Amino acid sequence: MKQQLESFIETTKPSCLVADMFFPWSTESAEKFGVPRLVFHGTSFFSLCCFYNMNTHKPHEKVATTCTPFVIPGLPGGGIVMTAEQANVADDETPMGKIMKEIGESESTSFGVLVNSFYELESAYADFYSKNVAKRAWHIGPLSLCNREFAEKAGRGQKANIHEEECLKWLESKTPGSVIYVSFGSGNNFTNEQMLEIAAGLEGSGQSFVWVVGQKNENQGEKEEWLPEGYEERMKGKGLIIRGWGPQVLILDHKAVGGFLTHCGWNSAIEGIAAGLPMVTWPKGAEQFYNEKLLTKVLGIGVNVGATELVKKGRLINREEVDKAVREVMSGEEAEERRIRAKKLGEMAKVAVGEGGSSYSDLNRLMEELNSRK
Structure with a gap:
């Protein structure tokens, strides 16, 4: 280039x-x-x-x-x-x-x-x-908050594999804060075995969920062997599975969503923070373990699912661990305290990008420096 x-x-x-x-x-x-x-x-x-x-x-x-x-x-x-x-x-x-x-x-x-x-x-x-x-x-962030209009939010990243209206209609049928959003970023490198454990863990938690499973990878066969038999029929009305790309910012901003199970890639983490959501953290590699420490140890808005090593090492996170982490983020006294902290950070994020906010001012400072060079 x-x-x-x-x-x-x-x-x-x-x-x-x-x-x-x-x-x-x-x-x-x-x-x-x-x-x-x-x-x-x-x-x-x-x-x-x-x-x-x-x-x-x-x-x-x-x-x-x-x-x-x-x-x-x-x-x-x-x-x-x-x-x-x-x-x-x-x-x-x-x-x-x-x-x-x-x-x-x-x-x-x-x-x-x-x-x-x-x-x-x-x-x-x-x-x-x-x-x-x-x-x-x-x-200068969170950059996702620059997308203020519906079409901008829906079009963030690639074109969604589900119609935005269909997704929102499903979310509208849920009570506020009752849904957990599950997405592991654009690179889905879980095995069928791990996907089965995630599916069973979500079902066991009793929580409503939206799960973006991403595109197939080399660890998965042609058949959908990563879903338990009859799973989608059992989860009808309880879980929404999106194959491919999901309108993440729209989903995170919806009032029905009360938590986010994430791989801790920074785009996703900062979008979750901007939406004011507590998170279940499941880092897979790169700098994601650092981001996970920020969410859990520094900000106090995350719960680790039990991921302690790279996904490629093949350490299986079982359904009980998924179930436990989801419940811990979505319900209970500690969950409420975590939710309050997350909501405050979301409010601070919106102030930061608004006129006079810290990110707004820093962007202006940058432009002034660049103009002074001319």
Whole structure:
């Protein structure tokens, strides 16, 4: 893409270039034409601080095995315990390690960093990141709240595999806060066996649910062997299964939804936060274990389903664990306290992107800096 991008920059002369972290070469390409490059990080300040401290202090190199827990050193507030596997720190000599090193070097010479978060959510980590890691950083999220109209919310991401009106009609038949929304992101890499346990766990919880199962993957056959026999008939009116892509933002914002079972990818996590929902956390890889710690240990709005290692390792989460975590998030005294905290964060998120809010102001500050360069 390098040649095409440089040709585009040269002919359009943009005020700046915003490029995802995985295009480190774009900093050099932008500089070639005197254009500032902004790095976009699709994760939280908390995760970025964790990655930085893990690479700086390398505690993972001092533990005996990948499953030995240790405390991430140097974090504001401290007390975040991980294993080397969960921390997902790649050795500098591996292909991923080399890419991450390039990303770090590119970030240090870029104009600054954009983060899809808001200051009130993780202020200590935003301050730490701005002071110790990036020379300039702007929090401009939650970006999903920019989609204010029905069509914008419904069209977020890909085209949904269910008509929005059909989905909303189903939700309208439920009492407020009674439905749990279940989605593991765009990459569904669960085995049939694991999917069966999820299905049985949801049924056992007695909770109404909307479950986006995503597209089939190599772990699943042609037949739908991941559903117990007669499951959809038994769950008629109780559970709605969406095969493929679901209108996530619309569903999360609906009053009938009272919880979110998520893989903790940051897009999903921040959309759940913006909707003011408590979450069942089921990280699968990447930086998701960091995000899970933010939701459960820092913000106090999440309950871990029991996922302690990468999904590819094949550790089965059984139906009893799914059932227990769903119940814990949806009902009881602790659940109510968690829901209150989540609702407050959702309200703060909306204030942040509104006129005069922290994200609104940071975006204005960024634009002023870019204009002053002209």
